[in-house]
Amino acid sequence: MLSVRPTKEMASMTVQTDRPGTGPVEVHKSDGGGGPRTQQSKRARSARLAPYLLLLPALAATLVLLGWPLVKNGLLSFQNLNMRQLIQHLTEWNGVENYTEILGSDDFWRVTGRSIVFTAVNVVLIMIVGTLVGLLLARLGKKMRLLLLLGLVLAWAMPTIAATTVFQWLFASRYGVVNWVLAKLGFEGMADYNWFGSQMSTFTVLVILLVWQSIPFVAINLYAATTTIPKELYEAASLDGAGAWKSFTNVTFPTLRPFLFATTFLEVIWIFKAFAQVFAINEGGPDRMTEILPVYAFIEGVGNQHYGVGAAISLLTILVLLGLTSYYLRLVLKQEEDEL
């Protein structure tokens, strides 16, 4: 299954393959362009320019399609921009008014707290179940492993909105399978239960949906990581008299720790931004009680046509997300700098 895996080894290979002094590019690398103007330096200059030319389209796309919207978002957040200004193309600056309004409202803080709790619950469940499934994969025989991998790949491949729609059907109050099973198990009151009628039950469905969608990523990643642990380590551990638990804590876990760490933060980012699922399942309802920050920004901004306020909420959302992931981001950047 996992035949091509360009991971850390390749990153270090990059460093080796282009050590200075192996190609024509490096000859004039450090002279800053002040070399003698001969035929050869002309060629060297075009060689020096080559990487920038190759990267130019990517750089231009990033600046125009990512950088510009970010700047625009910042500008919009300082404007009084509602339906009237939208239709008449007016630009009315109103300083930090949007921000004082949002930060002074209970709604924003309630939604922020809710988003953080929602993310935490999901990520904890995903990491625990995903890790256990990954470890199980490593333990299974070949046929059973293939079967479980097939299940994981199917759940992984299922498009988001299709999965959300299917979960609406599974949890439908009439003829939904979940209510039928619960009623058969003895919870008679659940026979016609409306899962989308209250905050907690809607969140329950969302958590099950997100956990189901995310387990494959964690489990397969983790299983791939366990295959990199040399068998000799376990043999050595058992020679030293380590039992199953000891060899897990001393051999398996230390190897998996970096993977677990990185995956946890990717899941935090992914769940925190889970707009499509939360919006599609109940549009943030009932009564706006299942809105998480991205949905809140959308409903305030686009839905209620307070675009300036919506832009300010978006910016604050990005800041919250940066805060939640800053530790991981710092670590990744530092690691990358050491490697390059």
Place this chain on the structure above:
Amino acid sequence: MKRSLFGRAWPNVVAFILFLGLVFPVYWMFATSFKPTIDIISENPVWFPVDFTFEHFNTALGAPNFWTLVRNSLTVTVGAVVFSLLIALAGSFALARMRFKGRRGFIIGFMVAQMAPWEVMVIAIYFLVRDSDMLNSLIPLTLFYMMMVLPFTILTLRGFVAAIPKELEESAMVDGCSRMQAFRKVIFPLLAPGLMATSLFGFITAWNEFPLVLVLNKQAEAQTLPIWLQRFQTNFGDDWGATMAASSLFAIPILILFVFLQRRAVSGLTSGAVKG
């Protein structure tokens, strides 16, 4: 060391239960879409469809604008994947094979860009697109979807390019190939798995994208399939057969792609440690 029967059996039992739990929603989607309505609204669920019908697929296929939206979805998805591959191929080659000032900055920049919170940038993008008079057009969608997958594509392809030994290229050039020929005849074929992994990721991202098209293209003929599917249930009441047929139609291309390319896809995606 021999394990007890229980010790050998439980992992398989747990794995089988997990398999059922993972597969059931996908199975139930297809099963419902093929069942006659009478079996869908029965007091006890019909677990295995006995009578098959294509009635629900006919309803879904006959929904207004369905084929227009299929064409829209395919256009933006294929466009985004092809453009991002072209741009990324050039960039990743530079990042993997050349040394230059600012290389580290580029890599870090793309790593950060990979985490861009597109879901909350829709308001700003709406104003940019509106001011360019491009609402209800497929061009901005294609461009932004391209950008959503570009950083991942560059970083992943960089890993694949770096994995190809430089000597292969050099020996091709010694044998009389130009640099361009060496790239086309030696590197490009070896990149195939990387190209497949990244284009699968791009395909899924663009095919699934929901918030941006929700904001930008309000006109019914300018939308894409995710919006159609999300509104389907509202428009068709509680016709779960038709809704599940619609879901199946939307999911099938991705499921097929994934199952065919899973080997490459999974390794490619785990290597980039990123997900849609």
